[in-house]
Amino acid sequence: xxxxxxxxxxxxxxxxxxxxxxLAQVATAEDDATYISTFxxxxxxxxxxxxxWELHADTYAxxxxxxxxxxxxxxxxxxxxTTRDSIDFRTINNVDFSVSATPTQLIFTVQSPQETFxxxxxxxxxxxxxxxxxxxxxxxxxxxxxxxxxxxxxxPEMLEAELIRYANFTGNTPALxxxxxxxxxxxSPNQIILNAQEYEFGETADILMNSFDPYEATxxxxxxxxxxxxxxxxxxxxxxDSTETLVFMGQVRDFETLTQQAQTDTLFNYMGYGPxxxxxxxxxxxxxxxxxxxxxxxQIGEKRAFTGLSATVPSPIWPEIxxxxxxxxDDTRAGQNTDxxxxxxxxxxxxxxxxxxxxxxxxxxxxxxxxxPSAPPDGQIILGILDASFQMETSDLNVQAADIxxxxxxxxxxxxxxxxxxxxxxxxxxxxxxxIGQPLAKCLDQLAAQ
Numbered sequence: 048x049x050x051x052x053x054x055x056x057x058x059x060x061x062x063x064x065x066x067x068x069x070l071a072q073v074a075t076a077e078d079d080a081t082y083i084s085t086f087x088x089x090x091x092x093x094x095x096x097x098x099x100w101e102l103h104a105d106t107y108a109x110x111x112x113x114x115x116x117x118x119x120x121x122x123x124x125x126x127x128x129t130t131r132d133s134i135d136f137r138t139i140n141n142v143d144f145s146v147s148a149t150p151t152q153l154i155f156t157v158q159s160p161q162e163t164f165x166x167x168x169x170x171x172x173x174x175x176x177x178x179x180x181x182x183x184x185x186x187x188x189x190x191x192x193x194x195x196x197x198x199x200x201x202x203p204e205m206l207e208a209e210l211i212r213y214a215n216f217t218g219n220t221p222a223l224x225x226x227x228x229x230x231x232x233x234x235s236p237n238q239i240i241l242n243a244q245e246y247e248f249g250e251t252a253d254i255l256m257n258s259f260d261p262y263e264a265t266x267x268x269x270x271x272x273x274x275x276x277x278x279x280x281x282x283x284x285x286x287x288d289s290t291e292t293l294v295f296m297g298q299v300r301d302f303e304t305l306t307q308q309a310q311t312d313t314l315f316n317y318m319g320y321g322p323x324x325x326x327x328x329x330x331x332x333x334x335x336x337x338x339x340x341x342x343x344x345x346q347i348g349e350k351r352a353f354t355g356l357s358a359t360v361p362s363p364i365w366p367e368i369x370x371x372x373x374x375x376x377d378d379t380r381a382g383q384n385t386d387x388x389x390x391x392x393x394x395x396x397x398x399x400x401x402x403x404x405x406x407x408x409x410x411x412x413x414x415x416x417x418x419x420p421s422a423p424p425d426g427q428i429i430l431g432i433l434d435a436s437f438q439m440e441t442s443d444l445n446v447q448a449a450d451i452x453x454x455x456x457x458x459x460x461x462x463x464x465x466x467x468x469x470x471x472x473x474x475x476x477x478x479x480x481x482x483i484g485q486p487l488a489k490c491l492d493q494l495a496a497q
Contacts, residue, residue: 080261081235082422083252086242088404088411094243095158095408096168096251098236101421102153105218105272107194110148112222115188116180117155117232118146122188123181125173130184133174142167147409150215151271152416153232156409161246168251175233175258198284198487201293201463203357207343210277211353213491214299218272231266235259237421242408274348276301278494280477281460281469282487289464292365294372297343297355298458305435308350309396310444310451312436315342316392318379319356323391325375326356336360336368346432349417355458362465369462369473373455380452382445389441400436459494461487 089095104110121144124130137144140163145156159167197206223231239255241248277299302308319326319342326340337358345353356376360368378384403410414430444451456476462469469478477497479490 080237081256082238084238084240084415084423085248086240086411086415087244089158089242089244089408090405091244092161093158094161094164094246094248095156095241096171096248096255097154097156097240097242097408097412098255099238099240099412099416100153100232100234101151101237101267102148102231103151103266103269103271104148104153105150105216105220105269106222107212107216108222109218109220109266110150110153110216111192111194112189112224112228113153113232114146114148115192116185116228117153118188118192119180119185120232121146121155121171121174122184123174123177123179125177127173130181133170136170137167140166142170145409147413149413149416150274151420152237154409154412154416156412158408161243164243164246165249165251168254172254172258175255180229196486197293198463198481198483198485201289201291201359203293203295203339203341203343203359206293206295206357206461206463207345207353207355209487210297210299211345211347213275213488214277214353215274215347216272217275220269223266227265233260235261237267238416238423240408240412240415242411274351275495277459278477278491278497279457279459280479280494280497281462281473282479282481282490282494283462283469284464284481284483285466285468286464286483287466289362291359292362292465293357293359293461293463294365294369295355295357295461295463296369296372296376296455296458297353297357298453299347300352300354300453302350302352305350305431306439307451308346308352308432309436309439310447311352311354312344312396313389313393313439313441314379314384314444314448314452315344315354315356316395317384317388318342318375320392320395323388325379325388326358326372329375330358330360330368330371334368334371336364336371340372346414363467365462365465366467366470369460376452376455380448380454382448384445384448386441389444393439393441397436400433 102113104113122130140159142159147154157167157171195205197209239252241251318324319340330337330340337360340358343353343355347353356372358368358372460473477494479493481490
């Protein structure tokens with residue numbers, strides 16, 4: 048272990064307002080390859096460790112192949128225990144495993160109560176030290192990680208995921224297989240990120256590091272593929288047999304400032320987050336037209352997020368409900384918002400951040416990696432989105448709303464299901480008719496080329 052050590056710290060504005068923990072971090076370079084970082088934001092009594100491999104997967108097929116292989120690895124048996132024993136250990140000790148990825152990183156996180164964390168880390172090290180991957184588990188995980196099309200399942204979650212994939216994965220590299228996957232993953236991770244309050248991690252990093260091989264990977268030598276925005280226009284998948292239609296309007300947004308991002312998050316909360324929102328009040332309560340009208344705001348990069356409004360409605364009335372959703376958006380953009388509603392929406396945004404910090408170590412890891420993908424900084428770690436969110440005031444939102452929210456013609460409209468063809472007005476900014484069974488990307492590419 049090399050002695051190079053960087054002491055870094057970041058303060059969180061929320062610590063004064065909501066008694067949330069501050070972020071503190073110590074990073075040590077391991078053989079010039081792996082950096083060990085420590086944060087203290089999780090709920091007291093919990094601990095987590097995240098291993099991060101820098102892997103530039105420029106296609107979604109590449110990314111899910113890596114995730115499936117890693118998931119199979121942590122579910123495979125070792126020389127001492129069966130897969131069933133491994134699952135029982137995690138259940139009995141309340142140990143949670145998660146696998147996730149960005150276009151440039153693969154992330155594995157283990158989280159458990161502090162009293163069982165040492166045993167969980169020993170268990171993880173045994174899994175990574177064991178030879179090979181169970182082929183049956185690899186088949187299962189490959190199937191589990193297969194992409195789902197929103198044109199088939201027609202849920203807001205699937206549509207959001209598919210649109211984010213389209214924006215993030217823009218390359219054409221074929222997926223790795225077999226030994227190539229094994230060598231990419233079973234090497235020393237680029238970073239290990241630990242998170243716990245009032246807990247000494249001791250030899251946690253050393254135990255994990257000893258289970259990996261210290262060699263370089265291939266994918267982290269490939270330049271990351273560029274991201275892209277969603278096109279504008281309207282996509283309609285006509286399905287006369289569908290009794291329900293999914294209505295969506297939104298975009299992938301790049302923000303000029305972090306304050307603008309926090310303001311946008313607040314305004315989308317106002318429009319569609321929970322029972323106090325305009326979508327719930329008008330679309331669900333007044334019109335009883337949808338069981339789950341909602342807004343979407345998912346951060347997918349530094350000053351970059353997926354935003355939108357959606358509702359699943361009876362097919363015969365989807366054009367009418369779409370007009371209602373568009374009016375909610377136009378009224379919000381025009382600044383016709385109550386002061387109390389905006390304050391409630393801001394508090395909901397802040398509570399969401401606090402919840403992510405306390406309970407979602409993977410969320411903090413991704414925010415940190417957006418700023419420091421390969422190595423920690425030499426000085427302070429500043430997660431600016433936190434400061435911007437807590438310092439943002441709602442008093443000027445009504446005046447600034449038209450500048451904060453994009454004009455409707457800058458967004459894409461997607462209608463999945465129903466027989467009624469979109470109006471001529473909806474087709475003015477570009478139109479693509481999608482047939483059942485065709486991928487959504489077909490129309491996204493067509494509109495982008497117009």
